[in-house]
Amino acid sequence: MTKAKDRSIDKASQQMLKRAEAEDKQLAWDRLEAMEPQCGFGTLGICCKVCSMGPCRIDPFGDGPQEGVCGANKDTIAARNLLRHIAAGAAAHSDHGRDVAHTLLIAAEGKTHHYGIIDEKKLHDIARIYDIKTEGRSKEDIAKDLAHAALAEFGNQEGELKMIARAPESRKKVWRKLGVMPRGIDREIVESMHRVNMGVDADYKNVINHGIRCSLGDGWGGSMIATDLQDIMLGSPKPVRAKVNxxxxxxxxxxxxxxxxxxxxxxxxxxxxxxxxxxxxxxxxxxxxxxxxxxxxxxxxxxxxxxxxxxxxxxxxxxxxxxxxxxxxxxxxxxxxxxxxxxxxxxxxxxxxxxxxxxxxxxxxxxxxxxxxxxxxxxxxxxxxxxxxxxxxxxVDIPKYEMDLVAGFTAEYVFHMLGGKYRATYRPLNDAIISGRVRGVAGVVGCNNPKIKHDWAHIEMVKELIKHDVLVLQTGCSAIACAKAGLMTPGDALKLTGPGLREVCEAVGIPPVLHLGSCVDNSRILIAASEVLKEGGLGGDLCDLPAAGAAPEWMSEKAITIGFYVIASGIFTVFGGDMPVKGSENVTRYITEELDSIIGGKFAFEADPIKAAHMMIDHINKKRAALKLNPMMYEPAKKEAKEEATAGAN
Ligand code: SF4
Ligand code: SF4
Incomplete structure (x- = not known):
């Protein structure tokens, strides 16, 4: 019997999986099977090989060794491993940002004629963040200064990243209080690698707090630089129709x-x-x-x-x-x-x-x-x-499956889309949330992973969210998965959408699921959330917003980094599979419970996408209640949400 249906819910992929099976071609799913059972120590995050006294493994059942040769316990080992992942993810996104800044520089210097400065408004907006004079200057001169300023963010040694000034003041206060304001993008990555050396940082909370700092250097630094400078150089996206699969x-x-x-x-x-x-x-x-x-x-x-x-x-x-x-x-x-x-x-x-x-x-x-x-x-x-x-x-065997989608949404475009050309504002979105038409906003992002049926978790989660009037913002492979399922066209997707959200989408002419771009473009979600907060009526900090995040099929270290800067930005985030920390109860408790009272955000791990969606909906409902917002306008959807949440819990 073919395994294709168990491996993917996407018909085009199933067709190719069957072909590969028939021709005995080994794919990721086969290599995963060959790898099983995967190592329990690695899965739990309690193996360490950072020095040659090791490798050391902590016995998760408590019978065998509870310390490595150096005396590092499971908390230290799990936290250090986690910090290594965060640093690697931040390095990948941020190196991308560095390359974009370099390209902008040589374009502004006239050393390449293949790239130019397309979005001058954005050039001016971002230049202002860096206190770069714009009046009476050529776009090339401004771009040169901006590229130099952006490159300086990587090597900055003291103070705070400039880009992070865009975060709400209330949030920056939280970061300063915890001592996690990133100084320089590279500096936080290098310090991460220092701390995880043999015999450096052994306090798991201290290790993880630095992970937060490093991740913020990515989300509000390297990734944001990548997004904004690309928009300046290649043009800011606008809604565009296309095909997928x-x-x-x-x-x-x-x-x-x-x-x-x-x-x-x-x-x-x-x-x-x-x-x-x-x-x-x-x-x-x-x-x-x-x-x-x-x-x-x-x-x-x-x-x-x-x-x-x-x-x-x-x-x-x-x-x-x-x-x-x-x-x-x-x-x-x-x-x-x-x-x-x-x-x-x-x-x-x-x-x-x-x-x-x-x-x-x-x-x-x-x-x-x-x-x-x-x-x-x-x-x-x-x-x-x-x-x-x-x-x-x-x-040649091309599956005959393709789907229409609308992509190209940005934090800036949402202003115009919602408020109209002459009234650029987030007000209509805030009003829709306050009045109970839209329950809240969710960012659903991240990868595929052959351990989870391909695309299934993304699609099920997003369908459940829109059904309950949650507007969904997407990036990365998660966006591609949902686009293939038709969730990014106003037509069919609106049939699956709750009545309040549907009204708003129909009025504005958008799908209930918005494609905001690539993984570095998660920075667009941070900016959109900050704009919603600034618009007023939804609390005083990002952690007050009726919003949640998820990475239902995550696999990359970059997803861990994204998860950390999202929770550090005050947004509850559900990962579809466990992070490799479960071998340490303390580390698990710290990131899934205690961090909430420290930074206003925390993780949950839930493999069932429907249950995970209801965790997000419950969180959004709690935030709505705390803000004393109107009850949801269409009660049946609300009642149904509760019934399903109860059924899901049983
Ligand atoms: S750092 Fe400690 S726990 Fe890690 S390999 Fe070396 S001795 Fe083992
Ligand atoms: S990091 Fe994840 S979401 Fe981004 S391209 Fe890779 S697999 Fe896709």
Missing amino acids: LGVLKEDQVNIIVHGHEPTLSEMAVKAAKDPELLALAQKYGAKGINIAGMCCTANEILMRHGVPVAGDFLQQELAIVTGAVELMMVDVQCIMPALSSLATCFHTKLVTTSYKAKYPGVEHIQFNEEEAYEIACKIIRMGVENFKKRKKER
Whole structure:
């Protein structure tokens, strides 16, 4: 019996899973099975190998060793491991931000003509945060100063990040009181790596508090720099219609997939695919055109700005190759499975790496640089076109599943969308929440994980939230999963939406689930939450807002970092699987209970997406009650929510 239905709820993915099974191709799900049972010590976070007196493992049942050779106990070990994850996640997002700042600098200096300054308003807005004079200056001069100021945030040694000034004063007071205001993005990451060395920080609370500081340096620093500088340079997204799922691959065209995270090269690939010479070459080989499709967060970046179709989310990267229709997959950094290189050799797909930070043995590498960005993109696209000749028609099997979506929402655009062109304001959203039409707002983000049926947890959770009048903001692979299920078009999604939220969405003409971009664009959610707070009527701090977060199918260390800066920003957050801390009751209690009274946010771990959704709804209801907001306007939905929550608890 095929395992496809147990592995994914997405029909296109099931079709490719069946094909892979029939052809005995090993995919992530098979490798997971081969790995089982996975190590209990690692799962619980109580193994340590940071020095050569180890590796040390704490016996979770209490019979064997309770301390490593150095005397570190399970609390120290679990907290240190967690801090390592946070630092790694922050490093990944923030290095992306650094690269974007570098690109802005060389664009402003005129060293590359492939990138410019497209959103001048945003340039001025962000320059003001850095106290950069804008009046009477050229956009290039302002951009140069801004790029230098942004780069300085990475190496800043003392004081506070400048970007974090955008957070509400009340929140900054909480961070200052706890001593977790980030000083410099790199500084907090480096200090994390210092603290987790053998014989440094052994107090689990102290270790985790630094994790909070490091994560804030990402969310309100590195990721925010990435988002804002990309908007300045590549243009701020606006709502755009597009298509999603493996069905966007074309039988009669050269298919090129751009996969990874950064938009700089993929932007050029989108342009290069329209190059007349390359199109003529494609036609010469019998193809009707060149089809660029995205994968993971690179997909989200070019989707948001250009409406480029999305081939899939994290767990579809191998499945795209299994279609036999992909001429070339171009990758940059993050979330790229090393397994792609051997799988690609089973088909005609050419895999090309483009960042010196992410190479794979045996895979052709073409180094990207901003100065020759377009030429490099053309070279890679040409390779894809040439490879069309090697496509075996009889091996092509493209699932006929694709879905419409609307993407391209930003914190700034919401102003106009809700208030109209001449009344840019969040007021209508706040009023809808206060009056009980909209219960609250949820951010549902993050990855896929073969341990959880592909896409299932994202879709079930989001459906449950909108049914109960919770407006959902999404990024990353979670957004792609829900888009495939049709939740990002106003039409069908509104049929699943509670009556109050539906009224608001119909009035404004938006879906109940808004796509805000890639993982670094979670910073858009932070800014949107701050704007909602500033608009008034929903409390004095971010932790007062009727809002919650979730990462139902998380897998990446980056998700842990995001989770930490979200709870540190006062938002209750549910993870779909446990973080590797359960071996320490103290660490688990600290992050799932005690932090709430310290920073106004905490984690919960719940694998059942419906139960997790009700944890979020209950939290939102509690915040509504504390703010003394009107009862929900449409009682049945409220009653039903309670009944389902009770049923879920039984
Ligand atoms: S730091 Fe301590 S617990 Fe970790 S490996 Fe070394 S001796 Fe073992
Ligand atoms: S959501 Fe997770 S899997 Fe998807 S691109 Fe981001 S980090 Fe990678």
